[in-house]
Amino acid sequence: MSLREKKAEKKKKEIIQSALSIIAEKGYHATTMEDVAAKLLMTKGSVYYYFKDKQDLLFKxxxxxxxxxxxxxxxxxxxxxxxxxxxxxxxxxxxxxxxxxxxxxxxxxxxxxxxxxxxxxxxxxxxxxxxxxxxxxxxxxxxxxxxxxxxxxxxxxxxxxxxxxxxxxxxxxxxxxxxxxxxxxxxxxxxxxxx
Amino acid sequence: MSLREKKAEKKKKEIIQSALSIIAEKGYHATTMEDVAAKLLMTKGSVYYYFKDKQDLLFKxxxxxxxxxxxxxxxxxxxxxxxxxxxxxxxxxxxxxxxxxxxxxxxxxxxxxxxxxxxxxxxxxxxxxxxxxxxxxxxxxxxxxxxxxxxxxxxxxxxxxxxxxxxxxxxxxxxxxxxxxxxxxxxxxxxxxxx
DNA sequence: TCATTTTTTAAATGTCAAGTTAAATTTGAA
DNA sequence: TTCAAATTTAACTTGACATTTAAAAAATGA
Structure with a gap:
């Protein structure tokens, strides 16, 4: 696995962690992609770069x-x-x-x-x-x-x-x-x- | 309590029952006023006649x-x-x-x-x-x-x-x-x- | 360095449901 | 029966959010 791929993997995990923490706080439906991104000081566009859509992120x-x-x-x-x-x-x-x-x-x-x-x-x-x-x-x-x-x-x-x-x-x-x-x-x- | 008021009370209870059953099925956030009304063959406007807003209905x-x-x-x-x-x-x-x-x-x-x-x-x-x-x-x-x-x-x-x-x-x-x-x-x- | 690829951003687009309103209809009391 | 109040309907407004896109920025490696 190249450096690049490793970094991407790490980022994915960070996003998942962020999603989990926001789900825990607000609940599943109330969690927005904006929330997830903001917690990592990103914009939601980046999240879409790593995950197909909201459902995909939440499922993973x-x-x-x-x-x-x-x-x-x-x-x-x-x-x-x-x-x-x-x-x-x-x-x-x-x-x-x-x-x-x-x-x-x-x-x-x-x-x-x-x-x-x-x-x-x-x-x-x-x-x-x-x-x-x-x-x-x-x-x-x-x-x-x-x-x-x-x-x-x-x-x-x-x-x-x-x-x-x-x-x-x-x-x-x-x-x-x-x-x-x-x-x-x-x-x-x-x-x-x-x- | 007049007949009218009794009917209104009954209706409120019906709406609450409907809300409860839809919440049970779909979850809180995914429940829409339309759903609640449709189950009783009403439209959401009627539900708003009995309850101030969605939050009010769900709380009650x-x-x-x-x-x-x-x-x-x-x-x-x-x-x-x-x-x-x-x-x-x-x-x-x-x-x-x-x-x-x-x-x-x-x-x-x-x-x-x-x-x-x-x-x-x-x-x-x-x-x-x-x-x-x-x-x-x-x-x-x-x-x-x-x-x-x-x-x-x-x-x-x-x-x-x-x-x-x-x-x-x-x-x-x-x-x-x-x-x-x-x-x-x-x-x-x-x-x-x-x- | 510089060209290329990857990643990020910001803005736009579309959808959906909540909330609102006013007109139409129904109800029940006089 | 009539009419005012209660109820319902349907159309409309608004806002929130997912998703898309194109352009900008950053990273990579030749």
Missing amino acids: SQKMLLEQSIQNIEEIMSKELPIIEKLQKVMVVHIEFLITERTGFAMGARPDQFFAGDQLQEIISLRQKYSHCIDKLIAQGIESGYFNKVDTKIVRNIILGAMNYVIEWYSSDGSKDKNELAKSISDYLLRILIN | SQKMLLEQSIQNIEEIMSKELPIIEKLQKVMVVHIEFLITERTGFAMGARPDQFFAGDQLQEIISLRQKYSHCIDKLIAQGIESGYFNKVDTKIVRNIILGAMNYVIEWYSSDGSKDKNELAKSISDYLLRILIN
Whole structure:
């Protein structure tokens, strides 16, 4: 990859970051190309140089986030750890990622409000991939006898819902810091699985 | 109240219902006054006769939903019931209400993306009123020794998050019906509070 | 250096929906 | 039945924003 291409890649990432931060602040529809450009001291024309259109930019932003989340989870999945610790680590990393990225709705909102056709399919399958990891952890825990027998799908969704909601109520001024909070949420959630 | 006024009230409610259903489907920003009117076989001019502007309509819609939720919860709070059953009933009713109304984000999304100033304050305080009811139930349960000693705020948010997320994954074709599902989610969540 | 390619800018263009208005129609009370 | 008030309709204005274009600026490399 030439210097030029590397620079272009870097710029694309910057634009995506800018888009993500503005989406987190204003919401998807209220985000304008002007906003995204202005944050980087560019004009919107430049953004169009790197991305086909607004939808393309917003789609790629969401995709990047989901891919990062999946990378996070897969890294933990591949480790040699007791199942309980593994699931807890997954939860802690998820919550911390959510708080630092402050993406608002990375995994939360209904994608069909924003995407259609192939884009929607791609987002859905990335989300499924993520869900599936958690299902696998729960199933392993049940098999090995460490977890109670539960309805995997329901418990997985309870866990995801409780974690994603953090973004709505977390404030940095709280008494607990990010990591402590993530720890204690995951402790509570594990009680559903462990007596 | 004259016949005329009654009719006007009824119409307002119809318009609000229409707005809610379109918001649920398309999201807040993508909802147009034309959509809202068309669903009732009206034109947007008529909607403007009943509501000052789009923001006014959308605000009143959200407010109505929150007020209904609060009414639901207060009705249960006032009953003579063992604390465990009371909390469970609150959760079941919450989940059922969410599913039937399908409002998408009644309590879920960040209100500051949609409202500002006095409207925002009003929404926030309605939400706080709701949260506070749940906090009270948890605190009562802890005091009376039926519940584990937990961080009330964190557990309340876990519960709210898990419940509100249902709207994202519930599908009527699932094996469980609304009530069964609500029951089993609340059972799992109670495990956090009860050994 | 200088020609060429890439990147950025600023201005224009087009679209869409919100908001407004006034005329037409309907309603219900006298 | 009649008429004033209430309601609806449809056309119009306006503004915001996505998108396009052409020209300017910057970077590259021969």
